[in-house]
Amino acid sequence: MAAQKDLKKDKKDIKLQNIEFVGIVREVHSGDSLTIQSTKTNNIARFFLTHVRAPKVGTNDTQDKPYAFESKEFLRKKLIGQQVEVKFEYEKTVKVAKSWEDDSEATEKQMNFCTVFYQGQNINLQLIQEGYAEFNFARTEEEKSQYHDELKTASEEAAKKKKGLHSTKNIPLHRFNDISRLKNKPKLLEHFNSLKSKARLTGVVELVISGGIYKVRVNEEPYSILVLLSGVRCLPPDSNIPEYTTWSSKALDFAKNNLLQRDVEIQLERMDNKGKFHATVLVNKQNYASQLLSQGLCFTFGKAKHTTEYEAIEKEVQAAKKGLFGSNKINIESLRGQNFDVDQKNVKAISGSIQAKLSELINTDEFYIQENSRIAVLDKMEKELDDFDLEAYPKLQQPVQPGTPCVALFSGDNNYYRGKIVKKRNDNKYEVFFIDYGFYDSVHIDDMCKLPEKWAPIQPFAIKLGLAYCVGLHDKHPLAVESDETFKELAWGKKIHLSYKYEDNGVKYVIVQDAANTPLNQTINFQLLKKGLVRLDEGVALPEELQAWQEEQDFAKEKKIGLWAYDEQENDD
Template sequence: SPILGSPETDSGPPPERQINLSNIRAGAMARRAAQGQPDTKDTPDEPWAFQAREFLRKKLIGKEVCFTVEIKTALGREYGMVYLGKDTTGENIADSLVNEGLATVRREGIRGNNPDQARLCELEDQAKASKKGMWSEGGGTHTIRDMKYTIENPRNFVDSLHQKPINAIIEHVRDGSVVRALLLPDHYLVTVMLSGVKCPTFKREADGTESPEPFAAEAKFFTESRLLQRDVQIILESCPNQIILGTILHPNGNITELLLKEGFARCVDWSMAVYTQGAEKLRAAERSAKERKVRIWKDYVAPTANLDQKDRQFVAKVMQVVNADAMVVKLNSGEYKTIHLSSIRPPRIEGENKDKDKRFRPLYDIPYMFEAREFLRKKLIGKKVNVTVDYIRAATGPGESTPAFSERTCATVTIGGINIAEALVSKGLATVIRYRQDDDQRSSHYDELLAAEARAIKNGKGLHSKKEVPIHRVADISGETQKAKQFLPFLQRAGRSEAVVEYVFSGSRLKLYMPKETCLITFLLAGIECPRSSRNMPGGMQVAEPFSDEAMLFTKELVLQREVSKTAGHSDARRITSFILSILVTDKPQKLLERVWANYEEKPVEEVVHVTEEKERVANYRAVYVTEICDTLHFYTQDVETGGQLESLMETMRAEIASQPPVEGSYAPRRGDYCIAKFADGEWYRARVEKVESPAKVHVFYIDYGNREVVPSTRLAAIPPAFSTRNLPAQATEYAFAFIQIPQDEDARADVVDCIVKDIQNTQCLLNVEYQGPTCPLVTIQFGDTKDDVGLGLVKEGLVMVDVRKEKHLQKMVTEYLNSQESAKSARLNIWRYGDFRADDADEFGYRR
């Protein structure tokens, strides 16, 4: 049956029946000596034995046959005839073997009136006369294989193959994920365990009997029916502890992924790392089986099964980084929620010193904790992130050596497509938690986290560095009057300086961390006093004043963990006061003020006009190489500065592919996958799959050049991990022209595209980002030699109209473009050849009236 056929039912594999061919005898194949019996020896092939087996294997495996039973011995062995096809009119297999000289006829039991036996004798005589097979000259010693049952150094053997696919025949299936394979052409007989997965097995009891785990027999048959005695290719990927791990590739599919998809296997972390075909595919296949609750997952309950979809995936704004693995976010509903990053552990310190030292401050005293917090703070505070809940960690009580933990929502948090946990781990600022194999409460991107940690260890980043641990000596002068007095003159002389708001006590009382001075100070906002919150006092609990919570929440949302500027005022010997934060506060406080001053009647005052300085246009042109011009008038460029990195990557990647060519047809493209594609020039390039219509029509986007192509899947292969976008991001960046309108008419637009292609495609230019468009940045681009503006040239030639922008800092550029447009109108060039007309007419007719 084909490898991609329908899976068998779960009632167990169908019964097997062994049929021995009547009246003939073929040579015995080689057998290894019985293990544990030193008196036995390996038995070699008899001449032509392997060839006879191969003749039958290639003719019969996977085919439908018909058989008849002529004799059944007392021991239950059955002898009969086998025919290829549905009935006895098909090819007689015994006849074919004898005719090819691959079997002899048992003439001692021949009866003269048996036509089948008489025909076999006649066929044997013809084979002898034609000197076929075993009847050929030489005796057949050249047909005896040099079998190799052991490998002296299996690790070196596997490494020497460089993960190159080798031809093999599957000789035996021990269970669904362990097989015995004959490696060709050197006839190594090796046991191979499938990388990344494990099927239910057959446990051997003390009395020698085997008891199958649930679905063990079904999994074994699933693999047997697809691979046993099939021609395959095997990628030997690793050899830890004398166990050879590999991936078996069949022209019709990958058995590893199929076992997972049909619920016959589960992913295994320890061998997943060596799987070369993409660990994410295995996770996706396992996830599919879990969702359908098939076979070993029939009782599976997802970690987030009790959550609504809106609670599983949502967008939220990061308000506070609590620790190096947790943050407080604000939902669209206004609710606050604490999120923990899935499957990672922040930096920590071992031992009991931290508990004995009352001055212990985890943020500053735990190595790399401050760096980890700062990384998250700078990336996330005030930003909107995508949150995907992976699991809910139940609350736990305190143990003998473990503290109590409340319930935790653990999630994958991304911003701009970047997994924050993966970024944190890759910098060595967190480690990955190791789980029991059956523990499903883990990150949905667990393999990427492990890979990131491996890179960090290899490169000696952060926690894995052999350098001295960074020490943060931070002086806390908050609440200490004498130190505050001594420190105030220094702050006053310093004038304006930078700080980070570490804590908000109330709406107007904050704690600042000053990185330049490496100290913590408490201060009050100058000129205002917010309602006080409840707090413990010597005489008892002080009741909170009205709107104190609202004031504190407002200040938290505005400045907590933000970088602010402050200037120092004076000190009243109890605290440092009169610090002014240079933060732009909009009319957002209006609602709060309305509540606090609900009964206040304000006196009229003279209007104060605040003059703000308008920002200037920034002309920061950089060198780029234009690689592709699209029909939409968008274009793609590569930064010249990183061009050398791309060339080096492409050269190394192509050398590796040349030494280890991909198996044609082994890659199954899926939308969104990164891969490599063979272009028309015969070279391989990095690409992304955008659409799969059929195996013959796969739409790909070349991520380093910006062009698109429709190719058959045979021209695609998995991207080697060393050349993924994690090591070098996609080099093609999409842009559009600033200050110009795109013609709606196809012919008019084609004229503009042709003009641009001739001028700048495959040339080095200078590019400056002017403003952000709906899909990509809009830019001005200059010729590399003359520094002339390309877009302005299109306007001067009357090929496009000006897109008038309202931003004040762009008005000088807009004016220059409009003046050029007026010149084109006066000269009646191209779209202006019929004189002036309204912009809405231009849109309607595509500049062609």
């Protein structure tokens, strides 16, 4: 199969250009090839350096040729992101066919050749003088640059001095292990902890995958790692939501222009349960996530080391309606509510209270409520959805990405409601979360459509909550159903008062009362605790005024009430 990758070239058609322009170096591909964007026209193209032949950079299947790394690094360190003067000398059209194809199947490829100047210095000449590239003789008069003889002389001098690739000394080898491809999580965690223990971790961004995901070549170890910006998220491209694709592309372009091939410092924070490395990235000693956020190209997401700083920036950007925050077709709060990896508690005290009704109970650790103050707006939307004509709106295009908003048919009552895609179930069915109620359902692709624009700006009516200071029973516990049913009996169909106590990884935790003045030993939290149907959360400090709850749990434990009648393994399984 290796032979199939070989290319054969036909005769070249040469077109003289002799154009001079100023541009910005956007990417260095090798020691003789780079991408440059014109500062005047913004046109962007790949160029090859005239009369320069650098060692070939390897692929996933092949190694670099000797001095390929040094040659490319020379250009990267000197030119990436810098303004240069370009003498575009000629373009050459080459017919290229794969080795198994006939000449009639060959495709044409245009190659642009130029001489680059940076701060008055001829870069083509410097590469050859330092022994990072060989001199490439002109084959025709049209291909001959005005610097031809000077470059030829420089090459001869570099060979005499045995510089770089002309040297007879040991050839430097550079091999980097791409650990982002590892499937062995324990081994990946071992690498993560080793890198995190470094006093300082630096590297080079080799690849920008999206606005917030990058592949970084580490300097301190021979590794390449996949890094996700911690505490923020960029919108994903989505064929069903043009606005997502627009802002995803803007974030990607910003990263390519400001981060690609830059020297960075990496401050690793955590490895999530999917093996991804979450980190703060510093470029020129500046927090890159803060820069991205200040442009309105991402939003705060989850908890991270710099969350407080990010939230302050986001507040300013929201007020200015900058970037994606200026679009009324993007519901940031709904995006922020999507599931994300949670490895540790990030408890933050909050306050306030609302009147509400219970709309869905998944379990005592996850239930949904609707605020009484917004019920009238929800009722209006429900009446409109009663007469909803699915065929009048555009269908979703497969594959549908998680988080895509939609209107979908709920099998429980055969009515249409607002929802968002959670994940794909099979070829034609998706798990949908109905954002105004809190329930889930598996919905056929033919029974959903794109969310009408008039409903996109309306915040979801269902608010996800958990019982403050309490931990519920796992789904397979013998008392799980009884615990959930008891909660329902105490709260379903009633107007309840909810007092916010703290937030943990995006979920707010509350004390549930019949009324604002309900004594703390009569709240729903306490009643479930008393019956041994929940237990206190050891990861959250219990306030002094709730110490009676600890005493009640101790009593239930002593008398083996509820869950305490079961062994520890059953309760923790």
